[in-house]
Amino acid sequence: MRQNRFFILFLLVASMSFACHAQSNSNDSKSPYKYKTASWDGIGKVYMGREISHIMGFAGKDWLERDSREAEEGVSLAIKNLPITPNSVVADIGAGSGYYSFRIAPLVSEGKVYAVDVQDAAVEYLNRRSQELGIENVIAVKGSSTSPNLPENAIDLAIFVDVYHELEFPEEMLQNLRKSLKSDGKILLIEYRGEDPSVPIKPLHKMTVRQAKKELEANGFELVENGQFLKIQHFLVFQKKEE
Known part of the structure; x- marks a missing residue:
């Protein structure tokens, strides 16, 4: 149970960190990139109106x-x-x-x-x-x-x-x-x-x-x-x- 709580906390911290990173980047007027909630097959990073897709491994x-x-x-x-x-x-x-x-x-x-x-x-x-x-x-x-x-x-x-x-x-x-x-x-x-x-x-x-x-x-x-x-x-x- 303790491990489960730790894992959930880790996910929350990671997602908050990504959200903060995305928000800070989206507010950077010098950056050519914007950020949004990721689509099913996207990374949530937008260039000139196009969301960038996941890379095929x-x-x-x-x-x-x-x-x-x-x-x-x-x-x-x-x-x-x-x-x-x-x-x-x-x-x-x-x-x-x-x-x-x-x-x-x-x-x-x-x-x-x-x-x-x-x-x-x-x-x-x-x-x-x-x-x-x-x-x-x-x-x-x-x-x-x-x-x-x-x-x-x-x-x-x-x-x-x-x-x-x-x-x-x-x-x-x-x-x-x-x-x-x-x-x-x-x-x-x-x-x-x-x-x-x-x-x-x-x-x-x-x-x-x-x-x-x-x-x-x-x-x-x-x-x-x-x-x-x-x-x-x-x-x-x-x-x-x-x-």
Whole structure:
């Protein structure tokens, strides 16, 4: 009984602490983020009117590697339309199991793919998988919640495949990624279509074109391609605005 009381007290203190943290942040006029009661699949943190979703843990690796993914999403078509050359340096942000990284690697035979993830289990898996496949131009990188931890002025294309909506600090991530992009570097967002209620994905794991443009434009990027060829996802290419 005593342990139960202690556990309940711990939960109360923790929830009060989070509430105070959220309240203090929501009152910070300099912060780009607001806070609210978390939705079922959200973290209660809001950026430019959009609640950020929970991150999908590496335990979901099998879902990323499911046999039906090609038929459902048209991955080959997405990769075929990537703005890359054999010399390109690509960053796969939130690479997870490397589903895209290892399929892109042969197309940049004179370049490389930085497979970036914040989860240690993912980075370890990517390193191990690279060795198993004998692929030398996929480089696993441990990113953080605010930065991909990539070299400056080195990236031709950074891709976020069903990942951007999960970024805990999207503004900081975009600003740090901007430094890593070459002057003509691009960002690609592949996101489930938020405008389409028939897409069978949880609402916070989808995005609209309007919301994506709002957030990327606020961080110095402009939409240069809105591909309409994927079955249930947007294919949105952004590049740096001229300063």
